[in-house]
Amino acid sequence: MMIASMQGVVKRYGSQLVLDYIDLDIQEGEIIGLLGPNGAGKTTLIQTLTGITAFERGKVELFGQTENPFSNQNKEKIGLVTQEITVFEELTAKENLQFFAGVYGLKGEEKKKRVAEALEFVGLADKGGKMPTKFSGGMKRRLNIACALTHRPKLLIMDEPTVGIDPQSRNYILEAVKKLRDSGTTILYTTHYMEEVQSIATRVVIMDQGQIIKEGTVNELIQTVQHEEKVKMDVTDPESVPIHSLEKIAGVKKVIVSGSQITVISAVHSGNLDRIISIVKEYAGVLGIQADKPNLEDVFLTLTGKHLRDKGGE
């Protein structure tokens, strides 16, 4: 089932184009990773999808409704985890959750239950009575996420939920996201961190300069940029390995020997790793094998010529 879709959405800030004919479909049960450098329009995309800002042209559809997609009925099914930590500092963690639960129309026993559930879910069950000012960065982030969960949204939008936190909290959050997906929540996830997308996203959407420049599963994307496979082997006795017999294997383009390392470059999907290794093994001991595969960062670099993250940043 289609959860949300954008068709030909155009949006400007002043005369600057931030969304340029965006087409995006979100199907039920997906985790979509939205990638892009700063200023690519990710946040604006999220804001138009949730009705926070208006757009000039195009159509947004939420839960099958195009006429009035941002009705309260639809908003009840959406949860937003903001980029900044948007909780009240003068209220306790629990009160914060009660506030948002109340705004989403929960009442009485149900509210109590859901608040406790959300606290439990992000692992703050024993810290409910504390002020967020006393929390560590990771705990604040988790509270920030919990605030969007009390009403059990069908579509959860997470705008850089893991910026600037320790690896442990980040893992916790990623696990939580997977748990949410398993319980049937559709998730739109933006981040700078490739590894996160690679580990959780079922589909990746790459944005640059207000346009969606590529979408697909992680593997599909990697395949589009991959034009050769590299296998590096550390061997005991590189001289004795017959290079020409390696070169004869189907798909192998080139064999380079440098020091104790043999690098075999072959065409994509030639599936010859087995044979290469068995030949090398015959003549020398293999100490280590390393297969270079492109990652999403390479995909992005290939598509736009830019790095996703500033090298020095963060």
Place this chain on the structure above:
Amino acid sequence: MKKLMEPLLFVNSWRFLMMGAFIHLWVLGDSQISSFILILLLLLMTCLRWRFALPVWFVLVDILICFFYFPYTDIAYYGFALPIFELALKGKCLFSLFLCAGVFFAQASSSFLFWFFFQAFFFGVFSFIFLKNQEMYRVDIDEQRKVRYELERIKIDLLEANQSVSHQAELMERYRIARELHDHLGHDLTGATLALQAYQYVQEPEEAKKILQEVKNRLERSTKSLRETVHNMTPMTRIGVESLESVVRNFQQKDIEFKKSGNMLLVPVHIWSLLESCVKETLTNVAKHSNATKVEVDLQVTESIVRLSIKDNGTAKKLSHTGSGLRSLQMRSRSMGGSLSISHENGFLVVCVIPLDKEMLNR
């Protein structure tokens, strides 16, 4: 800086400037409490317009407020500048002018009031035209971009379809060859091998001779069938470099030299078709327009690119135009991530370079 160029900012500045002007008039003029309330009411309307997009007929409220204050204060006359501006801003210039004239003649007309109205009308019309133009311009460029994106998408789709078809065809062919070889050769060759193995163990010369004869028969048969298979599979139509060569050979008018280097099998089908058209088109051009006697066609294939250069020794400095054929070829090569350049210095020269990297194609 960009924000400063927003026309709506100017519209709102004008509106609030007017408020300042009214207050100025009020302080210098009568300073009655009642007329101060008029200014407050007008301020209220202005704020509403600032925050919300009010419909045009809302100016009636301004007009009514000012009308009601006619008997009490002069500021009411000046207050009409607001509806005049708003009407003009919404493109109702005629109403605006009418209002202008009506109020102007209803009052003991002073030249100051005239200029006051005039500037309101002028700024209103100006903003109206400016906003309209901006909107039109935006719609226009949006439409243009949309068309361009659609074209690009179609082109990429076509290209991908093309590629996948040629890939499929290649696979099918490979499969057919494998079947044919297996069916026609495999049986006999296996038999021959087995017979030879048996031959090693056979003691009797009679028997051995018979087996050897068998092997010989089988090998003869398979050689024959290999020849037949290859003959059957050799395409009747020429493809790849052969077709290119045949094009060159069939071109009679000029003396042509054809050179090639590199592994021709690296070049996929869709590129061959482009190269072929390229050669044909260029040679036709040369035949039509050039006084050359000799043409050199050079095809180089490397790991990463295909480069086709066609050069004649003509002296015509400039061919009047690049033929539409060549221009469309330029487009096609660009869509494959390559380029086609044409030059007329020292004879006619066409160079077409297409990358073979897969990644370039996916752009």
Place this chain on the structure above:
Amino acid sequence: MTIFKFALKRSFSNTTNIIFLTLFPIACIFLPNGEEWPFLPYGYQYFGLLILFVGIRLATIILEDREKGVVKRLAVAPISHFQYLSQNLLAYSIILILQCIIVVYGGVLLGKELYQPGWLFILYGSFSFASLAIALAWISIYRNKDASFLVYMSLIFIIVVLGGLLIPIEIFPDLLKRVAVIFPTYWLAEGLKWIVFSEEILDFLLINGVLWLYTIVFVIVGSIRKIN
């Protein structure tokens, strides 16, 4: 009414606010009478200043929401900006009205000469709304909480002086007398004068009407939904 409830809760959540909201109004009651001017006891003359301060302190809560991005969350929640604003303002106006009740009727209980406490209460009420509205409009300009508060304080001081709340308007030169009318504080001062000398009831209605006009204008200006 979640937002309303929590707006009240947050208003009382820090000590400075509690002092502002409870101690200061009570202190106002005990200020002495003036000799020639002001006509009401000093505390009642200066209470307008206090209302302006309380207004900005309360409105700062909305600014905090904006600064921290909570508004973004609320924009996605099934609740309109109008509901958010109105529930917040309702909570704040209840607090302000309570203060007005304390000041006016506390004074009556202590036997202060307030001439017409009922009308005085209504006047303070109207001015409270105007003050809230002005504060709301003010915070729509600024993003930074501290800067907005400090600049507003100094602005208030100037307005209060120019509006004739701190210095009797009668000693103003002619031009300043006219300019004073522009400021809402002028109307409060006029209202206080009316309470003492009670001329025509129509004048009092006019004064309140103007304060309400200010309220509406500034609420419209401040009602903008600012995200980021």
Place this chain on the structure above:
Amino acid sequence: MRVLSTVKFTALRMLRSYIVLLLLLVVPIILLTVFSFILSGAVPESGVPYINETSMTQVLVFQLFGGSIVMSLIYNDLFTENKIRMYALPFNQTMYAFSIMMCGALFSTLLGALLMVYSQFVLGVMWQNWLWMIYIISLMAVLSIIVCLIFTFSVKNFKIAERLSEVYGIGFVVLAGLFFPMPENGFFDFLGSYGNPLTLSMGAIRDMGESNIGDAWFQANILLGAIIILFVVMLILGRRKIG
């Protein structure tokens, strides 16, 4: 004296704190202008225009708030954000704190002097004894800084210390009876005369203007005494807090 090299930057930081400049320079200028409009031409029997008295009061009142910038700088540098960095630097932190104080005092006095210049040359107020005036202003500035620092050192929450410094400023203005007359009893009388830096300095300047040199010095010396006593208090508190 490595601390000396920081002075320039402390001064720059102060000059670039726009909010402080707005509150302690622009606002008083506007207020002075407004008052001079309102009081234009009003001359009581004594022959000295009202505006003279008012502008003197204004200049002194704003000195009461002059400590806030020193307070926030010291809090930033020695208590929170920059604390660890500052303590890792090879200079004497106490001297650094003193240098900030000196800068703040100079800055505050400078602002006061600017106000005087403005009121003399734009509004036409006549200041009788510039030197004396500046001496008193600088005493007020130093006193305000010391008081603010005492708050910073003795209260845990900086927000509350800030509020207290505001209470100090506004409180003494109120006690001096500038807003409304204070009740007449011994306590308030004392705080409205010799127990109030504002009235003390006003008295000192007034007496100097009327050539009561002895009275003027007496009042100024009370201020000086208060400064010395509070300085010792501040040192003790500061040592406990920082050390």
